[in-house]
Amino acid sequence: MKRSTQRRLRHGALYALFVAAVVTLVLIADWKAIRTNFLDREIFDEIWPDIFLEGAKNTVLYTAIAFTGGLVVAFALALMKLSPIGPYRWAATVFIEFFRGLPVLIVIIMFAFAIPIAFGAALPGEARGAAITALIVVSAAYMAETIRAGIQAVPQGQVEAARSLGMSETRTMFTVVLPQAVRIIIPPLTNEFVLLLKDTSLIQVAGVGLGQKELTNFSSDALNTTSNATPLIAAAVLYLVITLPLTQLVAYLERRTKKAR
Amino acid sequence: MTAAIEVRDLHKSFGDNEVLKGIDFTVEDGQVVCVIGPSGSGKSTLLRCVNRLEEPTSGIVLVEGTDITDPEVDLDAVRSRIGMVFQSFNLFPHMTVLDNLTIAQRRVKKRTKAAAEVVARTNLEKVGLSEKSEAYPAHLSGGQQQRVAIARALSMDPDMMLFDEPTSALDPELVGDVLDVMRQLASEGMTMMVVTHEMGFAREVGDKLVFMDDGVILEEGAPRDVLGNPQHERTRAFLSKVL
Ligand SMILES: Nc1ncnc2c1ncn2[C@@H]1O[C@H](COP(=O)(O)OP(=O)(O)O)[C@@H](O)[C@H]1O
Ligand SMILES: [Mg+2]
Numbered sequence: 001m002k003r004s005t006q007r008r009l010r011h012g013a014l015y016a017l018f019v020a021a022v023v024t025l026v027l028i029a030d031w032k033a034i035r036t037n038f039l040d041r042e043i044f045d046e047i048w049p050d051i052f053l054e055g056a057k058n059t060v061l062y063t064a065i066a067f068t069g070g071l072v073v074a075f076a077l078a079l080m081k082l083s084p085i086g087p088y089r090w091a092a093t094v095f096i097e098f099f100r101g102l103p104v105l106i107v108i109i110m111f112a113f114a115i116p117i118a119f120g121a122a123l124p125g126e127a128r129g130a131a132i133t134a135l136i137v138v139s140a141a142y143m144a145e146t147i148r149a150g151i152q153a154v155p156q157g158q159v160e161a162a163r164s165l166g167m168s169e170t171r172t173m174f175t176v177v178l179p180q181a182v183r184i185i186i187p188p189l190t191n192e193f194v195l196l197l198k199d200t201s202l203i204q205v206a207g208v209g210l211g212q213k214e215l216t217n218f219s220s221d222a223l224n225t226t227s228n229a230t231p232l233i234a235a236a237v238l239y240l241v242i243t244l245p246l247t248q249l250v251a252y253l254e255r256r257t258k259k260a261r
Numbered sequence: 262m263t264a265a266i267e268v269r270d271l272h273k274s275f276g277d278n279e280v281l282k283g284i285d286f287t288v289e290d291g292q293v294v295c296v297i298g299p300s301g302s303g304k305s306t307l308l309r310c311v312n313r314l315e316e317p318t319s320g321i322v323l324v325e326g327t328d329i330t331d332p333e334v335d336l337d338a339v340r341s342r343i344g345m346v347f348q349s350f351n352l353f354p355h356m357t358v359l360d361n362l363t364i365a366q367r368r369v370k371k372r373t374k375a376a377a378e379v380v381a382r383t384n385l386e387k388v389g390l391s392e393k394s395e396a397y398p399a400h401l402s403g404g405q406q407q408r409v410a411i412a413r414a415l416s417m418d419p420d421m422m423l424f425d426e427p428t429s430a431l432d433p434e435l436v437g438d439v440l441d442v443m444r445q446l447a448s449e450g451m452t453m454m455v456v457t458h459e460m461g462f463a464r465e466v467g468d469k470l471v472f473m474d475d476g477v478i479l480e481e482g483a484p485r486d487v488l489g490n491p492q493h494e495r496t497r498a499f500l501s502k503v504l
Contacts, residue, residue: 160314161351161410165365165417166341175364179355 036228043230047222051231054211055218056238062200062214066132067193070139077144078151092144099141104199108134112206127206135203139196143189150185151177187253194243194250215239263326265290265421265452266311271320273306280306282476284320288421288469293453295463295484298473299499304456307473308423311454312343325420341369344414344422348429350406352398358385358409359394362416370417377416384412388442404435408442421452428459460504464488472496 080092099107111134116122122130154177162172201216213221219235266288273281280303288294296304309315310322313329313336322329329339353361362381366372372380385391388408398406407427414422424443428436440462447453447466457463463470463484470484472491479493488504491497 155351157347157349157351158353161345161347161353162365164312164314164340164343164345165413166337166369167365168337171368175368176353183355 038229038233040228040230043226043228044234046226047219047231047234051215051218051222051234052238054213055215055235056242058212058218059197059200059214059216059239060242062132062135062203063193063197066135066139066200067196069133069136070143070192070196071189073136073140074143074147077140078147081144081148082151096141096144099138102138104135104138105202105205107138108202108205110134111137126209128203128208128212131203131206135196135199138199139192142195143192146185146188146192147181150181153184154180187250190246190250190253194246197243198239262290264288264323265292265325266454267321267323268307268311269321269323271307271310271322272318273303273310273315274318280476281310281317284476284478286471286478286481288452288454291450291452292468293447293451293455293466294469294471295467296454296456296471296473297458297460297463297499297503298479302473303476304473305425308425308454308456311423312340312345314345337369341365341417342420344411344417344419346407346410346414346422346424346427348426350398350403350410350430352406352410352413354398357395357397358390358401361398361409362413365413366416380416380418381412384415385409387415387445388412389438402435403431404438407431407439411439411442411446415446421454422446424453424455424457426456426458428457458503460488460500472499474499 077092077096080088081096083089083092108131112127112130115130158176158180159172162176163169167175200214203214204217208217215235215238219231222231223229264287266286268284268286271281271284271286272279284303284307286307296307298304306315310317311324311329313322317330320330324339324343327334327339329336352358353364356364359378359381362384363372363374363377366377366380367374370377382391382394385394388411390405390408390412393401393405393409398409401409407430411422411427427443428439431439436459440459443453443455443462444466455463455467467484469481470487471481472479472487472493474495480487480491480496487496488500491500
């Protein structure tokens with residue numbers, strides 16, 4: 001048999017296997033049960049549009065706050081890691097390694113419950129504020145290394161050229177280094193944004209008030225009151241509506257950066 | 262009259278490696294001084310100590326009479342009076358040629374956008390690249406990039422210019438255009454300190470030639486004398502390799 005014939009046969013067999021698997025799944029699935037438990041129209045009408053106006057809105061809001069705060073803290077940490085002064089570098093390293101080494105859930109519980117006990121004062125915004133602060137801190141620990149690597153990827157000659165023109169260190173950072181670093185760090189930061197968006201589902205362990213539930217919290221509570229999984233499916237679809245464009249954007253940006261090299 | 266650059270007993274070490282071992286050296290106002298020597302002899306380090314891109318370990322560096330090693334000195338102000346041209350051009354790749362030339366004028370010299378652009382266009386014309394003002398550096402040849410880099414430095418109206426092997430990264434056929442621009446600058450009376458391997462340029466344009474070897478100045482004098490009648494064996498050995 002010729003090589004090309006062999007390859008065609010092998011591909012054909014793989015396709016057949018795939019189709020057989022899908023058909024089997026469709027046949028053995030209990031479509032009636034699926035429709036009544038996961039895709040119930042009446043239950044959907046009950047939760048819509050609240051799942052969107054409260055759940056999705058709060059997910060996006062919490063993500064935006066945590067990401068913006070995380071970015072600012074991460075930038076400060078990156079500068080500390082690049083500092084010629086030892087104690088700054090060490091403090092940043094300890095911070096980064098500590099918060100990257102813990103489950104996010106533990107950090108949220110620490111911030112929401114342990115800090116008020118240990119210091120006799122809660123973080124602002126009550127339990128919800130504490131949980132978001134925890135997300136800021138954790139995402140900052142992840143993003144700091146990305147930003148530091150991006151800054152360091154800008155050739156030293158760029159800094160020297162700017163300094164020899166009389167630009168100050170700060171001016172050089174903002175007009176010469178960061179604009180070039182941004183191109184390198186945007187794809188990984190977008191990934192971090194998606195991870196953070198999903199991590200907002202953990203805020204609920206701190207306990208939130210009326211109208212403050214994010215998507216997961218909202219839908220799992222609806223699941224409990226209705227004893228039906230339709231709210232979960234709706235939440236899943238809403239998450240994908242937000243995250244899929246973002247992950248596609250990352251893929252596009254990465255392709256573009258590769259091409260630009 | 263105070264010298265443009267005066268270096269006294271300059272030492273520079275990187276860790277245990279002493280790279281400059283006591284340099285005394287003067288560039289008078291309006292002079293063109295060329296520095297030659299083998300790779301690793303400390304030429305770039307000396308040049309970079311003059312605008313303190315490199316921190317001298319000891320010694321004095323006077324720029325127009327100001328000791329720039331003094332911690333109180335306004336280094337940014339001093340640097341804006343010293344143009345520097347690098348071997349690898351170091352244009353800002355995210356800015357157009359025009360922005361490369363105006364950014365420091367606006368941010369450091371506080372010129373208006375319009376005033377900065379007038380200066381920028383004058384200098385672009387001087388280096389023969391008026392039509393490239395809207396181009397990005399990546400779309401220019403090495404020779405064009407280096408001429409833009411010279412125009413960028415000139416746009417700060419510097420009192421003197423430092424060149425660190427400005428033509429070493431260029432294809433041979435592009436070297437001439439850059440040297441022409443430098444020749445033109447010299448004829449206009451610009452004070453220049455040029456690290457170079459272009460002996461023709463040094464002989465023709467230089468007022469003084471300095472030969473460095475292993476962190477010291479081995480000999481210096483009129484280019485014709487140093488090149489035609491070198492006093493040291495090491496100078497002779499170096500010149501026989503490059504001439
Ligand atoms: N930033 C640095 N750190 C450590 N060593 C350096 C640094 N810059 C230069 N050197 C060393 O100093 C010596 C002189 O370098 P340089 O001044 O660049 O020589 P040249 O320009 O004459 O080739 C070399 O041995 C080089 O390895
Ligand atoms: Mg050198």
